[in-house]
Amino acid sequence: MPSRNFTLQPVGTVRSDRHEPIDDGWDAIAAHIEIDAEQFGPEALYGLDGFSHASVIFLFDRVPEEEIERGARHPRGNKDWPQIGIFAQRGKNRPNRLGHTICRILRVEGLHIYLEGLDAIDGTPVLDIKPVMEGFMPRGELKEPDWSKELMRGYWV
Amino acid sequence: MPSRNFTLQPVGTVRSDRHEPIDDGWDAIAAHIEIDAEQFGPEALYGLDGFSHASVIFLFDRVPEEEIERGARHPRGNKDWPQIGIFAQRGKNRPNRLGHTICRILRVEGLHIYLEGLDAIDGTPVLDIKPVMEGFMPRGELKEPDWSKELMRGYWV
Numbered sequence: 467m468p469s470r471n472f473t474l475q476p477v478g479t480v481r482s483d484r485h486e487p488i489d490d491g492w493d494a495i496a497a498h499i500e501i502d503a504e505q506f507g508p509e510a511l512y513g514l515d516g517f518s519h520a521s522v523i524f525l526f527d528r529v530p531e532e533e534i535e536r537g538a539r540h541p542r543g544n545k546d547w548p549q550i551g552i553f554a555q556r557g558k559n560r561p562n563r564l565g566h567t568i569c570r571i572l573r574v575e576g577l578h579i580y581l582e583g584l585d586a587i588d589g590t591p592v593l594d595i596k597p598v599m600e601g602f603m604p605r606g607e608l609k610e611p612d613w614s615k616e617l618m619r620g621y622w623v
Numbered sequence: 624m625p626s627r628n629f630t631l632q633p634v635g636t637v638r639s640d641r642h643e644p645i646d647d648g649w650d651a652i653a654a655h656i657e658i659d660a661e662q663f664g665p666e667a668l669y670g671l672d673g674f675s676h677a678s679v680i681f682l683f684d685r686v687p688e689e690e691i692e693r694g695a696r697h698p699r700g701n702k703d704w705p706q707i708g709i710f711a712q713r714g715k716n717r718p719n720r721l722g723h724t725i726c727r728i729l730r731v732e733g734l735h736i737y738l739e740g741l742d743a744i745d746g747t748p749v750l751d752i753k754p755v756m757e758g759f760m761p762r763g764e765l766k767e768p769d770w771s772k773e774l775m776r777g778y779w780v
Contacts, residue, residue, distance in 0.1 A: 472682055472748070474719045475628050477710075501710075505718070509695040514711035518766035523680060523721055525629055538666040553634075553658075553752040554671035556759075561662070562631045564680055564751040566723065568761050583762065591629070594721040595710040599767050601775035602713075603760070604725050605740065609675035610756050618758035 476591035478502050478577075480524065485588045487528060487558070489542065490620040497584040499592050501577040508576050515574045519598035522584060524565045525591045526558040535559045547613040555614075565590075568598055583622065633748035635659050635734075637681065642745045644685060644715070646699065647777040654741040656749050658734040665733050672731045676755035679741060681722045682748045683715040692716045704770040712771075722747075725755055740779065 482497035499522065501510065514520065538549040541557060552560050569581035579595065586592075639654035656679065658667065671677065695706040698714060709717050726738035736752065743749075 470684075470748070471630050471632050472684070472750075473628050473630050474721075477718050506693055509706075510693060510708045510710050512695045512706060512708035512711060513768065514708060516766075516768035517711065517771075518764060519761045520710075521723060523723060527627075527629070536663055536667060538669045549666075549669060551667045551669035551671060553667050553677075554669060554674065554754050556753050556756070560751065561634050562750050564631075566678060566680060566751075566753060568759060570761070570763055591627070593629075593719050594717065594723075596713050596723060597711050597767065597771065598761055598765065599713070599771050599775060600765055601772075601778060602725060603765070604676045604727070604755055605779075606727055607675060608755065608757055608760070609673075610754065611670065611673035614674075614754065614756050615758075618756060621758055622762075 474593055476502065476593060477505065478592040480584065480586045480588060480590040480592060482584065482586065482588040487587055491623065492583065492585040493622040498578050498580040499595065503577055506577065511574050511577070511579065514579065514597060515571065517597040518571060519568050520571050520579065520581065521566065521568050521596040521598050522592060523594040524586050525593055526563040526565055527591055529559050529563050533559050534561060534563070536561060541613060541617055631750055633659065633750060634662065635749040637741065637743045637745060637747040637749060639741065639743065639745040644744055648780065649740060649742040650779040655735050655737040656752065660734055663734065668731050668734070668736065671736065671754060672728065674754040675728060676725050677728050677736065677738065678723065678725050678753040678755050679749060680751040681743050682750055683720040683722055684748055686716050686720050690716050691718060691720070693718060698770060698774055
């Protein structure tokens with residue numbers, strides 16, 4: 467089983483109107499990613515504006531180690547929902563504290579990527595950005611339980 | 624700009640019939656994720672089988688540091704395609720060497736997650752697994768350039 471650890475260096479930082487971790491209403495929040503100018507030039511983003519959407523991997527760095535869940539819990543602590551394993555929910559208190567979201571690309575300006583739907587607060591370290599391709603979308607019918615449909619109702623709006 | 628680095632510990636390992644990095648034909652490859660039994664019990668996966676698809680974040684650990692691209696290049700070295708920034712393509716020789724794929728869940732057995740469409744070779748460290756929810760799919764029309772459509776033609780089949 468794995469024993470090696472890996473060290474990752476952020477490639478950029480989230481710049482957002484939201485400074486506190488709030489779960490819902492992300493559509494109202496303007497945000498962009500600022501790529502680290504000490505590591506990259508604008509050529510690292512060449513062609514990104516040919517895609518409508520980007521996939522962003524970031525790190526929930528404000529979650530303290532002792533709050534990380536390694537077993538099961540009620541999503542958002544809501545006891546109306548079942549006990550769900552941490553790998554079957556998207557809660558931020560997760561091993562490795564990785565976040566992943568698909569955002570709409572509004573525009574790219576130099577080292578700044580302006581996005582719609584980036585659900586990460588100001589200062590969040592960004593670990594990777596990938597273009598979204600049709601061929602990597604889910605194949606076959608998408609199925610999810612009732613609790614996650616309910617949870618998503620207020621997420622964006 | 625970001626200066627802190629982060630240390631991540633794999634949560635599991637890819638077990639795959641493919642042992643060498645080959646770009647195409649992933650649909651023929653049987654694969655599963657073995658979750659690290661020293662860190663997790665089966666409760667970490669409770670409810671995952673209620674979802675049809677999982678989102679897997681892994682690490683291309685076989686890519687040597689000196690081969691990492693930080694600027695632009697022709698995807699797959701194909702000069703028929705334009706020079707594209709590393710954050711506008713999915714090539715594995717990327718900063719932080721992170722991979723991300725949405726897979727169909729075939730079944731979950733204890734700490735083993737059997738998947739279809741896991742494009743990572745045997746032994747690949749897995750950093751996170753999340754359920755795929757309709758609400759996190761791309762919103763608005765998906766658009767991509769011609770080169771990425773061409774590249775995807777042989778990817779799965």
